[in-house]
Amino acid sequence: MKDRMTPAVRMTGHSQRGQCAKRMSILDAAADVFCRQGFAAASIDEIAAVACVSRQTIYNHYREKETLFVAVVEDVMNRANAMLFSVLSAFPDDADNLEDDLTAFVVRLNKNCICNQDGKFLRKLVQTEGERYPHLFESWRQQGPGKLTTALSALLARLAQKGALVIDDFDVAARQFVALGNADLQMLTLFGGTPTDAELEKAARNAVRTFLRAYGRPAANKSGAQPQLAAVSG
Amino acid sequence: MKDRMTPAVRMTGHSQRGQCAKRMSILDAAADVFCRQGFAAASIDEIAAVACVSRQTIYNHYREKETLFVAVVEDVMNRANAMLFSVLSAFPDDADNLEDDLTAFVVRLNKNCICNQDGKFLRKLVQTEGERYPHLFESWRQQGPGKLTTALSALLARLAQKGALVIDDFDVAARQFVALGNADLQMLTLFGGTPTDAELEKAARNAVRTFLRAYGRPAANKSGAQPQLAAVSG
DNA sequence: GACGTTTTAGACAATGGCGTCTAGTTTTAC
DNA sequence: GTAAAACTAGACGCCATTGTCTAAAACGTC
Numbered sequence: 318m319k320d321r322m323t324p325a326v327r328m329t330g331h332s333q334r335g336q337c338a339k340r341m342s343i344l345d346a347a348a349d350v351f352c353r354q355g356f357a358a359a360s361i362d363e364i365a366a367v368a369c370v371s372r373q374t375i376y377n378h379y380r381e382k383e384t385l386f387v388a389v390v391e392d393v394m395n396r397a398n399a400m401l402f403s404v405l406s407a408f409p410d411d412a413d414n415l416e417d418d419l420t421a422f423v424v425r426l427n428k429n430c431i432c433n434q435d436g437k438f439l440r441k442l443v444q445t446e447g448e449r450y451p452h453l454f455e456s457w458r459q460q461g462p463g464k465l466t467t468a469l470s471a472l473l474a475r476l477a478q479k480g481a482l483v484i485d486d487f488d489v490a491a492r493q494f495v496a497l498g499n500a501d502l503q504m505l506t507l508f509g510g511t512p513t514d515a516e517l518e519k520a521a522r523n524a525v526r527t528f529l530r531a532y533g534r535p536a537a538n539k540s541g542a543q544p545q546l547a548a549v550s551g
Numbered sequence: 552m553k554d555r556m557t558p559a560v561r562m563t564g565h566s567q568r569g570q571c572a573k574r575m576s577i578l579d580a581a582a583d584v585f586c587r588q589g590f591a592a593a594s595i596d597e598i599a600a601v602a603c604v605s606r607q608t609i610y611n612h613y614r615e616k617e618t619l620f621v622a623v624v625e626d627v628m629n630r631a632n633a634m635l636f637s638v639l640s641a642f643p644d645d646a647d648n649l650e651d652d653l654t655a656f657v658v659r660l661n662k663n664c665i666c667n668q669d670g671k672f673l674r675k676l677v678q679t680e681g682e683r684y685p686h687l688f689e690s691w692r693q694q695g696p697g698k699l700t701t702a703l704s705a706l707l708a709r710l711a712q713k714g715a716l717v718i719d720d721f722d723v724a725a726r727q728f729v730a731l732g733n734a735d736l737q738m739l740t741l742f743g744g745t746p747t748d749a750e751l752e753k754a755a756r757n758a759v760r761t762f763l764r765a766y767g768r769p770a771a772n773k774s775g776a777q778p779q780l781a782a783v784s785g
Numbered sequence: 786g787a788c789g790t791t792t793t794a795g796a797c798a799a800t801g802g803c804g805t806c807t808a809g810t811t812t813t814a815c
Numbered sequence: 816g817t818a819a820a821a822c823t824a825g826a827c828g829c830c831a832t833t834g835t836c837t838a839a840a841a842c843g844t845c
Contacts, residue, residue: 336821355679357592360802371823376804440741445589445679448743462738489757492734500730501723504696507674509682523723531764570791594832605793610834 397435412481423498423521497524586672646715657732657755731758
Protein backbone atom coordinates (compact mmCIF):
# COMPACT_ATOMS: atom_id res chain seq x y z
CA MET A 318 0.00 0.00 0.00
CA LYS A 319 1.42 3.30 -0.98
CA ASP A 320 1.22 6.06 1.55
CA ARG A 321 1.88 9.14 -0.49
CA MET A 322 0.98 11.51 2.30
CA THR A 323 3.85 10.86 4.62
CA PRO A 324 6.83 12.63 3.22
CA ALA A 325 5.73 16.10 2.29
CA VAL A 326 4.89 17.67 5.60
CA ARG A 327 6.38 15.30 8.05
CA MET A 328 9.98 15.16 7.06
CA THR A 329 12.27 18.01 6.35
CA GLY A 330 14.95 18.15 3.74
CA HIS A 331 15.31 14.65 2.50
CA SER A 332 11.79 13.98 1.35
CA GLN A 333 11.74 17.25 -0.54
CA ARG A 334 14.68 16.03 -2.46
CA GLY A 335 13.08 12.74 -3.26
CA GLN A 336 9.48 13.03 -4.31
CA CYS A 337 8.74 16.71 -4.43
CA ALA A 338 11.75 17.36 -6.60
CA LYS A 339 10.65 14.63 -8.96
CA ARG A 340 7.21 16.11 -9.20
CA MET A 341 8.54 19.56 -9.93
CA SER A 342 11.04 18.18 -12.37
CA ILE A 343 8.24 16.40 -14.20
CA LEU A 344 6.05 19.49 -14.18
CA ASP A 345 8.83 21.67 -15.54
CA ALA A 346 9.77 19.21 -18.24
CA ALA A 347 6.14 18.68 -19.19
CA ALA A 348 5.55 22.42 -19.40
CA ASP A 349 8.53 22.73 -21.68
CA VAL A 350 7.52 19.91 -23.97
CA PHE A 351 3.81 20.75 -23.99
CA CYS A 352 4.65 24.34 -24.84
CA ARG A 353 6.97 23.42 -27.67
CA GLN A 354 4.99 20.55 -29.17
CA GLY A 355 1.43 21.09 -28.09
CA PHE A 356 -0.62 18.54 -26.22
CA ALA A 357 -1.13 16.03 -29.01
CA ALA A 358 2.40 16.02 -30.35
CA ALA A 359 4.04 15.92 -26.94
CA SER A 360 5.11 12.42 -26.02
CA ILE A 361 5.42 11.06 -22.52
CA ASP A 362 8.74 9.56 -23.45
CA GLU A 363 10.19 12.93 -24.35
CA ILE A 364 8.88 14.48 -21.15
CA ALA A 365 10.44 11.64 -19.19
CA ALA A 366 13.73 12.14 -20.97
CA VAL A 367 13.74 15.90 -20.35
CA ALA A 368 12.82 15.37 -16.72
CA CYS A 369 15.50 12.69 -16.35
CA VAL A 370 12.85 10.40 -14.98
CA SER A 371 11.44 7.04 -15.90
CA ARG A 372 8.21 6.98 -17.80
CA GLN A 373 6.62 4.83 -15.17
CA THR A 374 7.34 7.50 -12.57
CA ILE A 375 5.25 9.93 -14.54
CA TYR A 376 2.38 7.48 -14.70
CA ASN A 377 2.86 6.90 -11.02
CA HIS A 378 2.38 10.56 -10.11
CA TYR A 379 -0.14 11.48 -12.78
CA ARG A 380 -2.52 8.84 -13.90
CA GLU A 381 -2.55 9.72 -17.58
CA LYS A 382 -1.38 12.28 -20.07
CA GLU A 383 -4.37 14.53 -19.64
CA THR A 384 -4.01 14.54 -15.86
CA LEU A 385 -0.43 15.62 -16.25
CA PHE A 386 -1.45 18.34 -18.66
CA VAL A 387 -4.05 19.75 -16.30
CA ALA A 388 -1.55 19.69 -13.45
CA VAL A 389 0.97 21.54 -15.56
CA VAL A 390 -1.50 24.23 -16.53
CA GLU A 391 -2.59 24.72 -12.94
CA ASP A 392 0.98 24.89 -11.76
CA VAL A 393 1.97 27.48 -14.32
CA MET A 394 -1.21 29.42 -13.62
CA ASN A 395 -0.46 29.57 -9.92
CA ARG A 396 3.02 30.88 -10.56
CA ALA A 397 1.73 33.41 -13.07
CA ASN A 398 -0.96 34.63 -10.71
CA ALA A 399 1.46 35.07 -7.85
CA MET A 400 3.79 37.03 -10.11
CA LEU A 401 0.94 39.14 -11.44
CA PHE A 402 -0.21 39.99 -7.93
CA SER A 403 3.31 40.92 -6.97
CA VAL A 404 3.75 43.20 -9.96
CA LEU A 405 0.36 44.83 -9.49
CA SER A 406 1.14 45.61 -5.88
CA ALA A 407 3.92 47.90 -7.07
CA PHE A 408 1.68 50.09 -9.22
CA PRO A 409 2.45 53.75 -8.58
CA ASP A 410 -0.05 55.57 -6.41
CA ASP A 411 1.08 59.16 -6.50
CA ALA A 412 1.35 61.68 -9.26
CA ASP A 413 5.01 62.54 -8.83
CA ASN A 414 7.22 61.16 -11.56
CA LEU A 415 4.18 59.46 -13.00
CA GLU A 416 5.71 58.91 -16.40
CA ASP A 417 8.82 57.22 -15.04
CA ASP A 418 6.88 55.22 -12.50
CA LEU A 419 4.37 53.99 -15.05
CA THR A 420 7.17 53.12 -17.44
CA ALA A 421 8.92 51.07 -14.81
CA PHE A 422 5.64 49.34 -14.05
CA VAL A 423 5.06 48.46 -17.68
CA VAL A 424 8.58 47.10 -17.91
CA ARG A 425 7.99 44.86 -14.92
CA LEU A 426 4.58 43.79 -16.17
CA ASN A 427 5.88 42.82 -19.58
CA LYS A 428 9.06 41.26 -18.33
CA ASN A 429 7.61 39.18 -15.52
CA CYS A 430 4.05 38.46 -16.59
CA ILE A 431 3.52 38.74 -20.30
CA CYS A 432 6.78 38.13 -22.15
CA ASN A 433 8.18 35.52 -19.78
CA GLN A 434 8.04 31.78 -20.22
CA ASP A 435 4.86 31.29 -18.22
CA GLY A 436 3.00 33.98 -20.07
CA LYS A 437 4.05 32.58 -23.39
CA PHE A 438 3.07 29.10 -22.30
CA LEU A 439 -0.38 30.10 -21.13
CA ARG A 440 -1.16 32.18 -24.18
CA LYS A 441 -0.05 29.44 -26.48
CA LEU A 442 -1.88 26.70 -24.66
CA VAL A 443 -5.06 28.69 -24.37
CA GLN A 444 -5.07 29.28 -28.08
CA THR A 445 -4.27 25.71 -29.00
CA GLU A 446 -6.21 23.72 -26.43
CA GLY A 447 -8.66 26.33 -25.25
CA GLU A 448 -11.53 24.93 -27.26
CA ARG A 449 -10.74 21.45 -26.04
CA TYR A 450 -10.48 22.39 -22.37
CA PRO A 451 -12.98 25.18 -21.79
CA HIS A 452 -12.78 24.91 -18.02
CA LEU A 453 -9.03 25.45 -18.04
CA PHE A 454 -9.44 28.43 -20.28
CA GLU A 455 -12.18 29.95 -18.17
CA SER A 456 -10.02 29.69 -15.09
CA TRP A 457 -7.12 31.34 -16.89
CA ARG A 458 -9.31 34.03 -18.32
CA GLN A 459 -10.73 35.02 -14.95
CA GLN A 460 -7.56 34.70 -12.94
CA GLY A 461 -5.11 35.90 -15.57
CA PRO A 462 -5.93 38.72 -17.91
CA GLY A 463 -9.32 39.19 -16.35
CA LYS A 464 -7.74 40.00 -13.02
CA LEU A 465 -5.15 42.16 -14.72
CA THR A 466 -7.57 44.53 -16.39
CA THR A 467 -9.92 44.60 -13.43
CA ALA A 468 -7.14 45.42 -11.01
CA LEU A 469 -5.62 47.95 -13.38
CA SER A 470 -8.96 49.61 -13.76
CA ALA A 471 -9.13 50.20 -10.02
CA LEU A 472 -5.55 51.39 -9.87
CA LEU A 473 -6.10 53.85 -12.68
CA ALA A 474 -9.22 55.08 -10.91
CA ARG A 475 -7.13 55.73 -7.83
CA LEU A 476 -4.74 57.83 -9.87
CA ALA A 477 -7.62 59.66 -11.49
CA GLN A 478 -9.13 60.44 -8.11
CA LYS A 479 -5.86 62.01 -7.12
CA GLY A 480 -6.02 64.16 -10.20
CA ALA A 481 -3.11 62.58 -11.96
CA LEU A 482 -5.22 61.25 -14.82
CA VAL A 483 -8.42 62.22 -16.59
CA ILE A 484 -10.30 59.08 -17.52
CA ASP A 485 -13.88 58.65 -18.53
CA ASP A 486 -14.03 54.86 -18.71
CA PHE A 487 -11.60 53.07 -16.44
CA ASP A 488 -12.11 49.63 -17.92
CA VAL A 489 -11.43 50.84 -21.42
CA ALA A 490 -8.40 52.76 -20.21
CA ALA A 491 -7.07 49.67 -18.45
CA ARG A 492 -7.38 47.56 -21.57
CA GLN A 493 -5.77 50.25 -23.64
CA PHE A 494 -2.96 50.57 -21.13
CA VAL A 495 -2.15 46.90 -21.49
CA ALA A 496 -2.56 47.00 -25.24
CA LEU A 497 -0.24 49.98 -25.59
CA GLY A 498 2.29 48.30 -23.35
CA ASN A 499 2.40 45.37 -25.71
CA ALA A 500 2.14 47.28 -28.95
CA ASP A 501 5.84 47.25 -29.75
CA LEU A 502 6.46 43.75 -28.43
CA GLN A 503 3.47 41.92 -29.84
CA MET A 504 5.18 40.67 -32.94
CA LEU A 505 8.23 39.63 -30.99
CA THR A 506 6.26 37.70 -28.40
CA LEU A 507 4.11 36.16 -31.08
CA PHE A 508 7.27 34.87 -32.66
CA GLY A 509 8.27 33.35 -29.35
CA GLY A 510 11.29 35.52 -28.79
CA THR A 511 12.19 37.35 -25.59
CA PRO A 512 12.72 41.10 -25.73
CA THR A 513 15.92 42.58 -24.44
CA ASP A 514 15.94 45.03 -21.55
CA ALA A 515 16.48 47.88 -23.94
CA GLU A 516 13.51 46.83 -26.04
CA LEU A 517 11.36 46.49 -22.94
CA GLU A 518 12.36 49.94 -21.77
CA LYS A 519 11.73 51.58 -25.11
CA ALA A 520 8.39 49.86 -25.61
CA ALA A 521 7.23 50.87 -22.16
CA ARG A 522 8.28 54.46 -22.68
CA ASN A 523 6.47 54.69 -25.99
CA ALA A 524 3.36 53.20 -24.43
CA VAL A 525 3.30 55.44 -21.39
CA ARG A 526 3.98 58.54 -23.45
CA THR A 527 0.99 57.87 -25.64
CA PHE A 528 -1.18 56.83 -22.72
CA LEU A 529 -0.38 60.03 -20.85
CA ARG A 530 -0.96 62.13 -23.93
CA ALA A 531 -4.43 60.66 -24.09
CA TYR A 532 -5.26 60.46 -20.39
CA GLY A 533 -2.72 62.68 -18.64
CA ARG A 534 -3.88 65.67 -16.69
CA PRO A 535 -3.92 68.66 -19.01
CA ALA A 536 -1.93 70.85 -16.63
CA ALA A 537 0.82 68.28 -16.34
CA ASN A 538 2.63 69.12 -19.51
CA LYS A 539 5.31 66.65 -20.34
CA SER A 540 8.34 67.16 -22.45
CA GLY A 541 7.39 68.57 -25.80
CA ALA A 542 3.91 67.18 -25.76
CA GLN A 543 1.16 69.37 -26.92
CA PRO A 544 -1.43 70.39 -24.35
CA GLN A 545 -4.61 68.44 -24.63
CA LEU A 546 -8.14 69.34 -23.85
CA ALA A 547 -9.48 66.25 -22.20
CA ALA A 548 -12.99 67.37 -21.67
CA VAL A 549 -15.26 64.69 -23.00
CA SER A 550 -18.88 65.47 -23.09
CA GLY A 551 -20.90 62.29 -22.72
CA MET B 552 -20.58 -0.50 -55.96
CA LYS B 553 -22.56 1.18 -53.27
CA ASP B 554 -23.79 4.58 -54.16
CA ARG B 555 -23.32 6.37 -50.90
CA MET B 556 -22.26 9.50 -52.69
CA THR B 557 -23.25 12.54 -50.80
CA PRO B 558 -25.95 14.46 -52.59
CA ALA B 559 -24.44 17.83 -51.79
CA VAL B 560 -21.28 17.24 -53.74
CA ARG B 561 -23.14 16.65 -56.92
CA MET B 562 -23.68 20.30 -57.54
CA THR B 563 -20.09 20.77 -58.65
CA GLY B 564 -19.76 21.80 -62.20
CA HIS B 565 -17.73 20.49 -65.08
CA SER B 566 -14.38 18.88 -65.51
CA GLN B 567 -11.99 21.61 -64.65
CA ARG B 568 -14.34 22.88 -62.10
CA GLY B 569 -14.59 19.42 -60.72
CA GLN B 570 -10.91 19.20 -59.91
CA CYS B 571 -10.53 22.76 -58.83
CA ALA B 572 -13.53 22.44 -56.60
CA LYS B 573 -12.07 19.32 -55.05
CA ARG B 574 -8.84 21.09 -54.33
CA MET B 575 -10.60 24.02 -52.75
CA SER B 576 -12.87 21.76 -50.81
CA ILE B 577 -9.85 19.91 -49.48
CA LEU B 578 -8.08 23.13 -48.62
CA ASP B 579 -11.08 24.51 -46.80
CA ALA B 580 -11.66 21.34 -44.86
CA ALA B 581 -7.99 21.02 -44.02
CA ALA B 582 -7.88 24.62 -42.81
CA ASP B 583 -10.85 23.94 -40.60
CA VAL B 584 -9.46 20.76 -39.10
CA PHE B 585 -5.89 22.04 -38.79
CA CYS B 586 -7.17 25.15 -37.04
CA ARG B 587 -9.30 23.23 -34.60
CA GLN B 588 -6.97 20.33 -33.89
CA GLY B 589 -3.51 21.57 -34.72
CA PHE B 590 -1.19 19.86 -37.13
CA ALA B 591 -0.33 16.82 -35.08
CA ALA B 592 -3.83 16.00 -33.87
CA ALA B 593 -5.48 16.59 -37.23
CA SER B 594 -6.10 13.36 -39.07
CA ILE B 595 -6.27 12.95 -42.81
CA ASP B 596 -9.39 10.86 -42.39
CA GLU B 597 -11.21 13.66 -40.65
CA ILE B 598 -10.14 16.15 -43.29
CA ALA B 599 -11.38 13.77 -45.97
CA ALA B 600 -14.69 13.38 -44.19
CA VAL B 601 -15.16 17.14 -43.79
CA ALA B 602 -14.23 17.70 -47.43
CA CYS B 603 -16.56 14.89 -48.53
CA VAL B 604 -13.64 13.38 -50.39
CA SER B 605 -11.81 10.11 -50.37
CA ARG B 606 -8.58 9.94 -48.47
CA GLN B 607 -6.79 8.77 -51.59
CA THR B 608 -7.85 11.93 -53.37
CA ILE B 609 -6.06 13.99 -50.79
CA TYR B 610 -2.90 11.96 -51.22
CA ASN B 611 -3.37 12.31 -54.93
CA HIS B 612 -3.36 16.10 -54.85
CA TYR B 613 -0.93 16.60 -51.99
CA ARG B 614 1.77 14.05 -51.54
CA GLU B 615 1.73 13.94 -47.78
CA LYS B 616 0.28 15.59 -44.74
CA GLU B 617 2.95 18.23 -44.48
CA THR B 618 2.54 19.21 -48.12
CA LEU B 619 -1.14 19.69 -47.52
CA PHE B 620 -0.44 21.77 -44.46
CA VAL B 621 1.93 24.06 -46.31
CA ALA B 622 -0.57 24.46 -49.14
CA VAL B 623 -3.29 25.36 -46.65
CA VAL B 624 -1.17 27.99 -44.97
CA GLU B 625 -0.20 29.55 -48.27
CA ASP B 626 -3.79 29.56 -49.44
CA VAL B 627 -5.07 31.23 -46.31
CA MET B 628 -2.20 33.67 -46.42
CA ASN B 629 -3.00 34.69 -49.96
CA ARG B 630 -6.62 35.32 -49.05
CA ALA B 631 -5.63 37.25 -45.96
CA ASN B 632 -3.16 39.38 -47.88
CA ALA B 633 -5.66 40.23 -50.55
CA MET B 634 -8.19 41.23 -47.92
CA LEU B 635 -5.62 43.25 -46.04
CA PHE B 636 -4.65 45.11 -49.18
CA SER B 637 -8.27 45.82 -49.93
CA VAL B 638 -8.95 47.17 -46.47
CA LEU B 639 -5.80 49.28 -46.44
CA SER B 640 -6.71 50.86 -49.73
CA ALA B 641 -9.75 52.38 -48.05
CA PHE B 642 -7.79 54.18 -45.36
CA PRO B 643 -9.01 57.77 -45.06
CA ASP B 644 -6.80 60.36 -46.64
CA ASP B 645 -8.38 63.64 -45.65
CA ALA B 646 -8.98 65.32 -42.36
CA ASP B 647 -12.72 65.77 -42.64
CA ASN B 648 -14.67 63.47 -40.37
CA LEU B 649 -11.42 61.87 -39.37
CA GLU B 650 -12.80 60.27 -36.24
CA ASP B 651 -15.67 58.63 -38.05
CA ASP B 652 -13.55 57.60 -40.98
CA LEU B 653 -10.86 56.09 -38.81
CA THR B 654 -13.49 54.31 -36.76
CA ALA B 655 -15.00 52.78 -39.85
CA PHE B 656 -11.54 51.74 -40.99
CA VAL B 657 -10.80 50.04 -37.69
CA VAL B 658 -14.10 48.23 -37.87
CA ARG B 659 -13.27 46.93 -41.33
CA LEU B 660 -9.74 46.01 -40.34
CA ASN B 661 -10.85 44.05 -37.32
CA LYS B 662 -13.83 42.46 -38.99
CA ASN B 663 -12.17 41.39 -42.21
CA CYS B 664 -8.54 40.87 -41.31
CA ILE B 665 -8.01 40.24 -37.63
CA CYS B 666 -11.13 38.77 -36.09
CA ASN B 667 -12.21 36.70 -39.07
CA GLN B 668 -11.58 33.03 -39.62
CA ASP B 669 -8.39 33.48 -41.61
CA GLY B 670 -6.87 35.82 -39.09
CA LYS B 671 -7.68 33.48 -36.29
CA PHE B 672 -6.26 30.55 -38.22
CA LEU B 673 -3.00 32.27 -39.01
CA ARG B 674 -2.44 33.56 -35.51
CA LYS B 675 -3.15 30.18 -34.03
CA LEU B 676 -1.02 28.29 -36.47
CA VAL B 677 1.88 30.67 -36.20
CA GLN B 678 1.87 30.25 -32.45
CA THR B 679 1.55 26.50 -32.51
CA GLU B 680 3.68 25.51 -35.47
CA GLY B 681 5.75 28.65 -35.90
CA GLU B 682 8.82 27.16 -34.28
CA ARG B 683 8.47 24.02 -36.34
CA TYR B 684 8.05 25.83 -39.65
CA PRO B 685 10.12 28.98 -39.45
CA HIS B 686 9.89 29.66 -43.17
CA LEU B 687 6.11 29.67 -43.09
CA PHE B 688 6.13 32.00 -40.16
CA GLU B 689 8.64 34.35 -41.72
CA SER B 690 6.48 34.66 -44.78
CA TRP B 691 3.44 35.42 -42.69
CA ARG B 692 5.32 37.88 -40.57
CA GLN B 693 6.54 39.87 -43.50
CA GLN B 694 3.41 39.73 -45.59
CA GLY B 695 0.87 39.83 -42.81
CA PRO B 696 1.34 42.05 -39.78
CA GLY B 697 4.61 43.33 -41.10
CA LYS B 698 2.90 44.78 -44.12
CA LEU B 699 0.07 46.08 -41.97
CA THR B 700 2.20 48.22 -39.70
CA THR B 701 4.50 49.33 -42.52
CA ALA B 702 1.59 50.40 -44.68
CA LEU B 703 -0.20 52.02 -41.78
CA SER B 704 2.91 53.94 -40.92
CA ALA B 705 2.95 55.48 -44.39
CA LEU B 706 -0.77 56.20 -44.30
CA LEU B 707 -0.49 57.92 -40.93
CA ALA B 708 2.42 59.94 -42.28
CA ARG B 709 0.22 61.09 -45.11
CA LEU B 710 -2.40 62.28 -42.64
CA ALA B 711 0.27 63.97 -40.56
CA GLN B 712 1.60 65.76 -43.57
CA LYS B 713 -1.84 67.13 -44.19
CA GLY B 714 -1.91 68.43 -40.67
CA ALA B 715 -4.59 66.10 -39.42
CA LEU B 716 -2.28 64.32 -36.96
CA VAL B 717 0.78 65.21 -34.94
CA ILE B 718 3.09 62.20 -34.83
CA ASP B 719 6.71 61.99 -33.89
CA ASP B 720 7.34 58.33 -34.71
CA PHE B 721 5.12 56.88 -37.40
CA ASP B 722 6.09 53.26 -36.85
CA VAL B 723 5.32 53.46 -33.17
CA ALA B 724 2.04 55.22 -33.89
CA ALA B 725 1.09 52.55 -36.41
CA ARG B 726 1.72 49.74 -33.94
CA GLN B 727 -0.19 51.61 -31.28
CA PHE B 728 -3.06 52.20 -33.66
CA VAL B 729 -3.39 48.49 -34.27
CA ALA B 730 -2.93 47.68 -30.61
CA LEU B 731 -5.60 50.14 -29.55
CA GLY B 732 -7.93 48.79 -32.19
CA ASN B 733 -7.64 45.36 -30.66
CA ALA B 734 -7.56 46.39 -27.04
CA ASP B 735 -11.21 45.69 -26.35
CA LEU B 736 -11.39 42.59 -28.53
CA GLN B 737 -8.18 40.85 -27.59
CA MET B 738 -9.66 38.64 -24.96
CA LEU B 739 -12.58 37.77 -27.17
CA THR B 740 -10.43 36.86 -30.14
CA LEU B 741 -8.04 34.94 -27.91
CA PHE B 742 -10.99 32.87 -26.81
CA GLY B 743 -11.82 32.20 -30.42
CA GLY B 744 -15.14 34.00 -30.43
CA THR B 745 -16.32 36.44 -33.05
CA PRO B 746 -17.33 39.93 -31.96
CA THR B 747 -20.71 41.30 -32.88
CA ASP B 748 -21.06 44.39 -35.03
CA ALA B 749 -21.94 46.43 -31.98
CA GLU B 750 -18.82 45.25 -30.18
CA LEU B 751 -16.71 46.01 -33.22
CA GLU B 752 -18.16 49.49 -33.48
CA LYS B 753 -17.68 50.28 -29.83
CA ALA B 754 -14.15 48.92 -29.72
CA ALA B 755 -13.18 50.93 -32.77
CA ARG B 756 -14.67 54.10 -31.37
CA ASN B 757 -12.84 53.71 -28.08
CA ALA B 758 -9.60 53.07 -29.90
CA VAL B 759 -9.87 56.01 -32.27
CA ARG B 760 -10.92 58.36 -29.50
CA THR B 761 -7.83 57.54 -27.50
CA PHE B 762 -5.61 57.58 -30.55
CA LEU B 763 -6.83 61.02 -31.54
CA ARG B 764 -6.47 62.31 -28.02
CA ALA B 765 -2.84 61.29 -28.19
CA TYR B 766 -2.06 62.15 -31.79
CA GLY B 767 -4.87 64.39 -32.96
CA ARG B 768 -4.15 67.92 -34.04
CA PRO B 769 -4.48 70.11 -30.95
CA ALA B 770 -6.72 72.63 -32.62
CA ALA B 771 -9.09 70.00 -33.98
CA ASN B 772 -11.70 69.52 -31.33
CA LYS B 773 -13.30 66.15 -31.55
CA SER B 774 -16.59 64.88 -30.24
CA GLY B 775 -17.86 68.37 -30.17
CA ALA B 776 -20.38 69.49 -32.73
CA GLN B 777 -18.50 72.28 -34.46
CA PRO B 778 -15.99 71.52 -37.17
CA GLN B 779 -12.81 73.51 -36.78
CA LEU B 780 -10.72 75.18 -39.37
CA ALA B 781 -10.61 72.91 -42.36
CA ALA B 782 -7.78 74.60 -44.20
CA VAL B 783 -5.27 71.97 -45.02
CA SER B 784 -2.86 71.79 -47.86
CA GLY B 785 -4.40 69.42 -50.31
C1' DG C 786 -21.46 4.08 -76.53
C1' DA C 787 -16.25 3.53 -75.69
C1' DC C 788 -12.09 5.21 -73.56
C1' DG C 789 -9.00 7.55 -70.39
C1' DT C 790 -8.88 10.08 -66.21
C1' DT C 791 -10.33 10.82 -61.71
C1' DT C 792 -12.45 9.31 -57.59
C1' DT C 793 -13.80 5.95 -54.16
C1' DA C 794 -13.96 2.44 -50.50
C1' DG C 795 -11.52 -0.64 -48.32
C1' DA C 796 -7.66 -3.55 -47.23
C1' DC C 797 -2.87 -3.47 -46.01
C1' DA C 798 1.75 -3.01 -43.61
C1' DA C 799 4.40 0.08 -40.92
C1' DT C 800 4.93 3.31 -37.46
C1' DG C 801 4.60 5.34 -33.06
C1' DG C 802 2.54 6.58 -28.87
C1' DC C 803 -0.18 5.33 -24.68
C1' DG C 804 -0.74 2.84 -20.72
C1' DT C 805 0.31 -1.69 -18.20
C1' DC C 806 3.18 -4.97 -16.27
C1' DT C 807 7.35 -7.12 -14.37
C1' DA C 808 11.75 -7.64 -12.47
C1' DG C 809 15.49 -5.49 -10.48
C1' DT C 810 17.66 -1.43 -8.18
C1' DT C 811 17.82 2.64 -5.34
C1' DT C 812 16.12 5.54 -1.83
C1' DT C 813 13.80 6.43 2.41
C1' DA C 814 11.93 5.50 7.08
C1' DC C 815 12.41 3.67 11.49
C1' DG D 816 20.08 -3.03 9.40
C1' DT D 817 15.91 -3.97 7.52
C1' DA D 818 11.64 -3.37 5.34
C1' DA D 819 8.75 -0.62 2.66
C1' DA D 820 8.24 2.53 -0.63
C1' DA D 821 9.72 4.67 -4.87
C1' DC D 822 12.32 4.52 -9.05
C1' DT D 823 14.25 2.41 -13.36
C1' DA D 824 14.53 -0.11 -17.64
C1' DG D 825 12.44 -2.71 -20.74
C1' DA D 826 8.99 -5.55 -22.90
C1' DC D 827 4.22 -5.90 -24.15
C1' DG D 828 -0.64 -5.27 -26.10
C1' DC D 829 -3.55 -1.99 -27.96
C1' DC D 830 -5.04 1.51 -30.79
C1' DA D 831 -4.86 5.38 -34.03
C1' DT D 832 -2.72 7.17 -37.99
C1' DT D 833 0.02 7.48 -42.09
C1' DG D 834 0.77 6.35 -46.66
C1' DT D 835 0.28 2.59 -50.37
C1' DC D 836 -2.25 -0.39 -53.25
C1' DT D 837 -6.20 -2.33 -55.83
C1' DA D 838 -10.51 -3.10 -58.02
C1' DA D 839 -14.63 -0.90 -58.94
C1' DA D 840 -17.25 3.10 -60.10
C1' DA D 841 -18.16 7.83 -61.78
C1' DC D 842 -17.08 11.50 -64.79
C1' DG D 843 -15.93 13.98 -68.99
C1' DT D 844 -14.67 13.70 -73.82
C1' DC D 845 -14.92 11.92 -78.13
